Amino acid sequence: MDHAAETREFLTSRRANISPQQAGLPALGNRRVPGLRRAEVAQLAGISVEYYARLERGNLAGVSGQVLDALARALRLSEDDRAHLDDLARIAGPGRRRHAAATVRPNVQRLLDSMACPTFVVNRCGDVLASNVLGRALYAPMIEAARGAVPNHGRFVFLDPRSHQFWVDWDRAADAIVALLHTQAGRDPYNKDLTDLIGELSTRSDEFRTRWARHDVLRHHQGPKLIHHPVVGDLHLTYESLDLPADDLILIAYGTQPGSDSEDALRLLASWTTDHDPRPAHDHRA
Template structure:
């Protein structure tokens, strides 16, 4: 990944989505670009046009927190986008001699696996920033059976979504799942721009998936903390499940995801059925695996 290009395209894309009216600025004459002009963004941030142009060329090295906060206000960044901007600036200020390839953990501690296994009524998984599934409990493996049966090990959400046709049936709203996944990878790229495994994953998906390339070019970033996901499980049908994402403080970069159903709903019945299915089937043979490539 070209870090300067990442900065340039992120700032440019954020500027392009703000109109002069939204920013409280007068609009004169024909506009050749969407959103704000560079000079207007500089005005809103309280910096010179020349200095803003330097930032938008991808040079955030040595930029102060005050300037980053001014950019945040001028470009109307949300909290996740602001964090991403700070991540990009921090990476830009790292000396090449001090850069070390950042590799996300490849597994979980036994205590974490025991915690997962104790959650017998709740599907739960542990993922890293590359969307690798590093651990799961029995119900978690059952919920994501098609993912765990794919050819990629460890199972990877991004590869499954963009390279496995079954993902379109598995997620009731595939576009939303795809958007979220790319936004998560973009945020991870800001935190760990020198992770060779992440770079390889993004390169692979960019080469093999037009859907991924299109979304990657938007430079959206997103946090994955809570919400509702809509699945169509091949064994038990439709499941509308809430989820909570909890960072494992002792294991930097790892997140525990736990899923549940609203009481008294068909999805609660579906989870009970899933538990019965999981107890009586071999997960590697219960659902047709397909090609997975």
């Protein structure tokens, strides 16, 4: 990923999202572009126009935390947007590259296997590196779509038509995947696997390209998920994500409301796994 271009396009897109009225500024004269002008952002942030122009050209090297705070206030950045800006600034400086684990440690796999809810470990590309039995049952359509390769959320959503049945709100799922990939590209722009994935999806999917151009970002936290499973039907789930900092991986666990139809459906899915365990071909564990 071109770090300077990503920085420029991110800041430009956020500037375009704010009207002068929203920023408390008078809207004077003809405006050739949407949102704020560079000079207005600089005024709101308390920095010179020349300095802001340098930042927006992609040169964040040496920028202070105070300036980043001021930019975040001027551009009304969300929490996820601000974290993305911090990542862009870190990469511009002498910070070290991130090196994620390529496989899941046995202790982590034992943790997954001990959990009664569908649980997965993914890397920053959205590859599903490990799961427990119930997790594999839940993601059976994605695993089958991968045809023996490592299942990947982005490829499933944008390149396999089955995803439109699996994700009840497909647009929301697609928006989230792209925003998550944008976030990871800001964290680790030199990750070749991530860059290759983004290139592949941009080439093969108009839906992906359109969303990528928005420069939306999102970090794994928690929230609802609505899935239509081919065996047990609709599942209203919630998820929690936890960072595994030793490996730079993410653990994601799904749950349901106690006493709900979805809880009953998960129990049914658990019983189905007794005879059907869609273990990916790349998983050679005994």
